[in-house]
Amino acid sequence: MILVENLIAAVDALHLAERPVMLHASLRSFGTAVDGGADALLDALLKRGCTVLAPAFTEPQFGLPAPPDLRPARNGLDYAAPPAGSTCQEGVPYRVDCGLINPRLGVLAAALVGRAGAVRGRHPLNSFAAVGPRAADLIDAQSPDDVYGPIRELTDHDGRILLVGVGLNRMTALHLAEQRSGRRLFRRWARDEDGEIRMVEVGSCSGGFPRLEPLLAPLARSTVVGASHWRAYPARQVLAVASAAIAARQGITRCPEPGCLLCRDAIAGGPVVS
Template sequence: MPVTAFAIRSALGELSLSGRALCVHSSLRTFGHVEGGADTVVSALLAEGCTVLVPTFSYGFGIAPPPGSRPAQNGWDYGKKVESPGAGRLFVSATNEVDADMGAVPAAVLARANRARGRHPLDSFAALGPLADALVSGQTPLDVYAPLRALASMGGWIVLMGVGLERLTLLHAAEQRAGRRLFRRWANGLGGPEEVECGGCSEGFGSLEPALSSLARRARVGASPWVAYPAAETLDAAAAAIRADPEITRCGRSGCDGCADAVAGGPLCAAQLGS
């Protein structure tokens, strides 16, 4: 049977999420056939009184590390030649550009005329609904996870729709809360190249599931398993787990610079290196 707006709204009610601010991470294909596609998902969330927050990352605005702005322990191999897709390009919040791997629901949010989008050129968030501006207005290039802290402060929730913890961006904010410095990447600003904050490897985040399981609420929509987590409590629980065992976030890939440097604490500036 096709998934309808009614089924989506019913699941939100079952999870007691009606009227709440929700950060949605989703894989539309896991639903099966959805009548009206991603736009139906967005409309159903709004009809249930929710404010919808989604990641709208756009690495097509990234540039190569400028000489003289290359911190150590930054999850980056500076000796490797890299593409600079954002050369000559400047991100503005009005753009609807988003990486294809973000999925159909973030693209559908961006297509709405009344959406709000943060000011981070690579890792922006976009929102729709009554609390949209309050969620994203604080995001800047050097405060990438301000929307997630805002979500937590207003009692919001995260909903994973057919995806796992490796897609839960809030866990990067938990790394930061646990004391890790976020990685630095680069994009064009009005005055030239600028540093921006970004998260790193998230493929090991599934190891945090035991620390978060007591917070989870579960439902199913079509073939899609949904898991919902309260943002504030999840942020606290994940940060505590990372402080207790820094290795818990490490992925299984041998030689992952992102994991190694994150576990070591993140980028080192000149002062931290003692120079």
């Protein structure tokens, strides 16, 4: 069994103490039980003074179909197809205290959102949540019009991106690198706090991000806990290297799916928005 002391030792080995850390984790990657589950992983980081940031997305619960008069071209969507996996109640706007997340994010995101003292962003589809001493600083940077503000704050505070048993396809910060490379973010629809339907910016396909591995691997510190491979990356350097690589060769992020509309339109520059 993995104990919290083992997790704290890994945090120390990666020099994460006192830093903001954007966390992406798979508990299954440990290959054995973690005593305390996802909360133990959060506790290990918090005991070392870290602020933990993670995606808390809610596309299935609050995403709406595209209104007929708000359908930009090259937007990674087939507007004739119904939204996949939607559980949305169309009259209900997102609220930061809704307690919901996309189930695909896993138990870590659910545990973070439920923590006492956790702070959550106001973006209705791609909110982030954070807990720890700098949580408010990170999350206050997000709004419905600024989806990746918390990641910018992470870089400004010399933060780290921690992958626990997962690959680069889970590194949400690379969507900000796409934007910095010159791509426009995709548009989707949700109700704002007043119940009005509005467009908001979201990320694209992440299935091709592992193709950046040769460029990003030299930036990482690594350690192993049980069967779980941990990698900690400096956020500022990751964004600089990835943005330059995507700008130089847009097709570098193309995923293995030949018919991926998200990849096709992102590589072409993203949506055409007046």
